[in-house]
Amino acid sequence: MPIVRVEMWPGRTHAQKQELARVITEAVVNIAQTTPEATIVIFQEVAKESWAQGGVLASDASK
Amino acid sequence: MPIVRVEMWPGRTHAQKQELARVITEAVVNIAQTTPEATIVIFQEVAKESWAQGGVLASDASK
Amino acid sequence: MPIVRVEMWPGRTHAQKQELARVITEAVVNIAQTTPEATIVIFQEVAKESWAQGGVLASDASK
Amino acid sequence: MPIVRVEMWPGRTHAQKQELARVITEAVVNIAQTTPEATIVIFQEVAKESWAQGGVLASDASK
Amino acid sequence: MPIVRVEMWPGRTHAQKQELARVITEAVVNIAQTTPEATIVIFQEVAKESWAQGGVLASDASK
Amino acid sequence: MPIVRVEMWPGRTHAQKQELARVITEAVVNIAQTTPEATIVIFQEVAKESWAQGGVLASDASK
Numbered sequence: 317m318p319i320v321r322v323e324m325w326p327g328r329t330h331a332q333k334q335e336l337a338r339v340i341t342e343a344v345v346n347i348a349q350t351t352p353e354a355t356i357v358i359f360q361e362v363a364k365e366s367w368a369q370g371g372v373l374a375s376d377a378s379k
Numbered sequence: 380m381p382i383v384r385v386e387m388w389p390g391r392t393h394a395q396k397q398e399l400a401r402v403i404t405e406a407v408v409n410i411a412q413t414t415p416e417a418t419i420v421i422f423q424e425v426a427k428e429s430w431a432q433g434g435v436l437a438s439d440a441s442k
Numbered sequence: 443m444p445i446v447r448v449e450m451w452p453g454r455t456h457a458q459k460q461e462l463a464r465v466i467t468e469a470v471v472n473i474a475q476t477t478p479e480a481t482i483v484i485f486q487e488v489a490k491e492s493w494a495q496g497g498v499l500a501s502d503a504s505k
Numbered sequence: 506m507p508i509v510r511v512e513m514w515p516g517r518t519h520a521q522k523q524e525l526a527r528v529i530t531e532a533v534v535n536i537a538q539t540t541p542e543a544t545i546v547i548f549q550e551v552a553k554e555s556w557a558q559g560g561v562l563a564s565d566a567s568k
Numbered sequence: 569m570p571i572v573r574v575e576m577w578p579g580r581t582h583a584q585k586q587e588l589a590r591v592i593t594e595a596v597v598n599i600a601q602t603t604p605e606a607t608i609v610i611f612q613e614v615a616k617e618s619w620a621q622g623g624v625l626a627s628d629a630s631k
Numbered sequence: 632m633p634i635v636r637v638e639m640w641p642g643r644t645h646a647q648k649q650e651l652a653r654v655i656t657e658a659v660v661n662i663a664q665t666t667p668e669a670t671i672v673i674f675q676e677v678a679k680e681s682w683a684q685g686g687v688l689a690s691d692a693s694k
Contacts, residue, residue, distance in 0.1 A: 317608075317638065317639055317640055317677070317682060317689075318637055318638060318639035318640075319571065319608075319637075319638040319639075320635065320636070320637050320638075320655075321635070321636040321637075321638075322633055322634075322635050322659070323421070323632065323633060323634040323635075323636075324632055324633035324634075324659075324663060324665075325632055325633075328663055330554060330562075330564075332662055332663060333554065333555065333557075333562060334561075334562055334565065335662050336658065336659065336662050336663060337557035337560055337561065337562055338560040338561070339658040339662065340560075340635075340655055340658055341557065341559065341560035342560065343651065343654040343655055343658065344637070344651065347647055347650050347651050347654065348639060348643055348647060348651060350639075352558075352559040352560050353558065353559050355558070355559070355560070356556070356557065356558050356569075356571075357556070357557040357558075357560075358512070358551055358555060358556050358557075359555040359556075360551075360555070361555075362421055362423075362632070365393060365396065366396065366421060366422040366423070366424075367419070367420070367421050367422075367632060368396075368400035368404065368419065368420040368421075369415075369416065369418070369419050369420075370404065370415040370416050370418070371400055371401045371403075371404035371405065371415050371418070371420075372397075372400065372401070373393075373396060373397055373400055374632075375393075376397065380449065380450055380451055380488070380493060380500075380671075381448055381449060381450035381451075382448075382449040382450075382634065382671075383446065383447070383448050383449075383466075384446070384447040384449075385444055385445075385446050385447075385470070386443065386444060386445040386446075386447075386547070387443055387444035387445075387470075387474060387476075388443055388444075391474055395473055395474060398473050399469065399470065399473050399474060402469040402473065403446075403466055403469055406462065406465040406466055406469065407448070407450075407462065410458055410461050410462050410465065411450060411454055411458060411462060413450075419632075419634075425443070425547055425549075428519060428522065429522065429547060429548040429549070429550075430443060430545070430546070430547050430548075431522075431526035431530065431545065431546040431547075432541075432542065432544070432545050432546075433530065433541040433542050433544070434526055434527040434529075434530035434531065434541050434544070434546075435523075435526065435527070436519075436522060436523055436526055437443075438519075439523065443545075445508065445545075449673070456617060456625075456627075459617065459618065459620075459625060460624075460625055460628065463620035463623055463624065463625055464623045464624075466623075467620065467622065467623035468623065478621075478622040478623050479621065479622050481621070481622070481623070482506075482508075482619070482620065482621050483619070483620040483621075483623075484575070484614055484618060484619050484620075485618040485619075486614075486618070487618075488673055488675075491645060491648065492648065492673060492674040492675070492676075493671070493672070493673050493674075494648075494652035494653075494656065494671065494672040494673075495667075495668065495670070495671050495672075496656065496667040496668050496670070497652055497653040497655075497656035497657065497667050497670070497672075498649075498652065498653070499645075499648060499649055499652055501645075502649065506575065506576055506577055506614070506619060506626075507574055507575060507576035507577075508574075508575040508576075509572065509573070509574050509575075509592075510572070510573040510575075511570055511571075511572050511596070512569065512570055512571040512572075512573075513569055513570035513571075513596075513600060513602075514569055514570075517600055521599055521600060524599050525595065525596065525599050525600060528595040528599065529572075529592055529595055529596075532588065532591040532592055532595065533574070533588065533592075536584055536587050536588050536591065537576060537580055537584060537588060539576075551569070556569060563569075582680060582688075582690075585680065585681065585683075585688060586687075586688055586691065589683035589686055589687065589688055590686040590687070592686075593683065593685065593686035594686065604684075604685040604686050605684065605685050607684070607685070607686070608682070608683065608684050609682070609683040609684075609686075610638070610677055610681060610682050610683075611681040611682075612677075612681070613681075
């Protein structure tokens with residue numbers, strides 16, 4: 317604890333995930349006063365075909 | 380907000396997801412009195428090999 | 443399966459949840475071709491103090 | 506209900522998932538006093554590239 | 569990792585959660601070959617008013 | 632999108648959630664190249680009675 321879960325569209329590089337994990341962990345440790353070892357960050361990719369806003373799939377909206 | 384998440388087995392077509400997103404968004408907007416723009420729908424597929432009921436994986440149960 | 447999860451702000455009545463459950467289940471059954479008995483709908487309330495967009499908590503934004 | 510969700514790294518075999526589903530369902534039924542039919546177990550694999558502890562992705566940490 | 573999440577209706581005692589955590593952790597460690605320290609179990613209660621099957625809230629169905 | 636979900640023990644103040652939301656959103660916008668408006672942060676508190684590591688509830692472990 318804490319567990320941070322980041323849902324985003326595919327396409328982020330390994331380097332971007334590395335930096336996100338590092339910066340989010342740092343923020344959580346400093347602000348929520350926990351330890352890095354206790355902080356887990358999980359990335360979950362959601363395809364644009366599987367994500368809708370306003371009732372329209374993002375894969376259709378971006379056309 | 381609201382965020383609606385639909386977990387289901389693979390196999391639904393793009394057209395089915397389009398219609399599900401449209402109809403669920405409409406229902407949430409009308410009944411929960413929010414706006415379409417504020418309503419997110421996310422589909423997550425769970426393979427039958429990764430889903431069990433009664434202690435048996437669905438991939439085994441359907442044999 | 444399917445499992446539908448609706449995250450929304452508190453304040454919806456029992457009657458609204460009843461109707462949301464009924465209409466969402468009907469949509470899922472008709473469009474994704476499953477049975478009502480196999481369809482689970484779960485409501486999760488998220489307080490405005492625990493939800494941020496644009497980096498601002500909704501409880502602050504609505505002031 | 507109950508719904509049990511197991512997030513783990515990839516690499517577990519079908520046989521391991523079968524046994525996990527069986528044993529977890531048995532535990533939940535006996536301890537939480539429910540029925541096997543009401544108990545759902547879902548497995549979700551998270552790649553080591555998408556999981557960080559201590560601010561470091563598991564795919565980097567295990568190097 | 570692994571992270572196990574158990575969603576269930578309210579009403580389970582502290583002792584039941586203790587035993588569920590112990591037995592599920594043991595099962596995951598033995599079957600998925602991980603360590604107890606790496607295994608997290610989270611319980612989430614869902615009220616019967618917030619859970620529907622067959623389009624009917626469990627709080628209405630049990631009447 | 633992205634949706635960031637932070638699960639942590641209760642006890643963080645409104646000010647800590649404000650700062651977490653602000654800093655995490657900033658990190659996600661800068662690193663994952665999205666907009667603040669598209670970035671949602673949700674906080675979910677998990678009681679120590681409902682969270683176990685090593686098979687022991689955190690409420691028992693901290694005794």
